[in-house]
Amino acid sequence: MSVVLEWVTSRSRALAWFVTSLMGERAYDVYVAHLALEHPGQAPLGEREFWIQRYREQDANPGARCC
Numbered sequence: 001m002s003v004v005l006e007w008v009t010s011r012s013r014a015l016a017w018f019v020t021s022l023m024g025e026r027a028y029d030v031y032v033a034h035l036a037l038e039h040p041g042q043a044p045l046g047e048r049e050f051w052i053q054r055y056r057e058q059d060a061n062p063g064a065r066c067c
Contacts, residue, residue: 027054 020026028050035044045053 017026028047031050032044035042044050
């Protein structure tokens with residue numbers, strides 16, 4: 001029984017990771033990790049400022065999106 005529970009738990013975590021990645025909820029975490037790796041001396045934007053900038057860029061350059 002514990003093998004089945006472990007399998008279900010791991011699949012649930014994978015699905016949650018996929019959905020949050022797809023919806024963009026992890027964007028700030030990815031941005032902070034990228035900044036730390038590629039630009040180690042640069043301080044990241046605060047989360048609020050990050051989202052404001054991201055939405056402004058999306059509005060200015062909509063690209064391929066449905067709405």
